[in-house]
Amino acid sequence: MMKITDLINWFEIWANPTWQENWDNCGWQIEPGVLDEPARVLICLTPTLAVMQEAILLRDNGIPVNLIFAHHPLIFSPLKSLQTGNPIAEMVRLAYTHKIGVYTAHTNFDQVNDGTADVLAQLLQLKQVTPITPTQDGLGYGRVGYLEPSLTLQELLTQIQTQLSPPDLIFSPTEDLQQPIDKVAVLGGSGASFISAVVKTGAQAYLTSDCKFHQFQEARDRNLILIDAGHYATERPACDRLVQKFRDLGVEWVQLSQKDEDFRLFYGV
Structure with a gap:
């Protein structure tokens, strides 16, 4: 025990x-x-x-x-x-x-394997994954990796919607939802401050949350498709992963809270 x-x-x-x-x-x-x-x-x-x-x-x-x-x-x-x-x-x-x-x-x-960013990368089945901003020993903030095979932007958005079930999914305006996407960056929670670092990785799309109006403008101007799925939706999966880790350790009783709050409601959703 x-x-x-x-x-x-x-x-x-x-x-x-x-x-x-x-x-x-x-x-x-x-x-x-x-x-x-x-x-x-x-x-x-x-x-x-x-x-x-x-x-x-x-x-x-x-x-x-x-x-x-x-x-x-x-x-x-x-x-x-x-x-x-x-x-x-x-x-x-x-x-x-x-x-x-x-x-x-x-x-x-946020930095460890199976932490907030790593779980997002796994949910999107990204390959050859590395941190957006390394900190130590292969760990770091965010993750960037490849879709194998590549997806269209529309397919990627559908996969994010299916895996995370966000109440609202916001993304950069684009003329072509059928454009192929093969390199994606992810960072759970408030990740707009990492836009410059993401651009340097060569990622075509970046999944994060809490992005402001002008941060979408910045991403567009730097040829990066910014995808905002909300703070709750991008970090809650890592909490669920932690439940399984604790069970594997032999913790007698562990459960994911049913009273966690998104703190946001979307009218008409």
């Missing part, structure tokens, strides 16, 4: 939190004295009150969840106060009341 401390030790050897960017906050967000307990884990993209309530409901129904393992940090900026009604304060109160820890793997999880 794997303890929480053993699970976290394994994870941090695989995706070391010291790899995080200096603006990031990976690792323990709340540790209410659960390290020596058998790991029972709820995995989510974003640690919200809805996910905490889900964990508490599972406890009430006989499944003693004691760890919320999230991709996005709960705490980004230094806290100046904790007051009743503040979402982070409520998360802290509930975490200690119910002994449910909150742990985050963010930019360290």
Whole structure:
């Protein structure tokens, strides 16, 4: 039976939190004295009150969840106060009341094999995959690889829609949906700042999210087809992959949260 401390030790050897960017906050967000307990884990993209309530409901129904393992940090900026009604304060109160820890793997999880970008590359069946921006030992941010055989742009968009089920799929305007695409870059979450790096790889299309109006203009001007499938849709698959990894390790109970939120609704969809 794997303890929480053993699970976290394994994870941090695989995706070391010291790899995080200096603006990031990976690792323990709340540790209410659960390290020596058998790991029972709820995995989510974003640690919200809805996910905490889900964990508490599972406890009430006989499944003693004691760890919320999230991709996005709960705490980004230094806290100046904790007051009743503040979402982070409520998360802290509930975490200690119910002994449910909150742990985050963010930019360290983005870089590793089977992390956020690598899972996207696998879903699109990209071959000869390398990082868009290498960091160390073959790891790095984003992935770029080849479609074998190549697809038309329309077929690629259909495959993205099928694999990720985004509520909205935005892409650069093009006169030819039948143009062949054989080299594709991917990066889960907010990846528009990597456009210049993607252009240097020679990729024809770039799947990411959170792209602004003028970033689509920039991509068009640099002959790159920008495809925005949304933050949630491009990162949630890696959370699902993490569930399987933890099960393979022998974690007694692990499940993907059903209360993860996209935070966006599209009228008429």
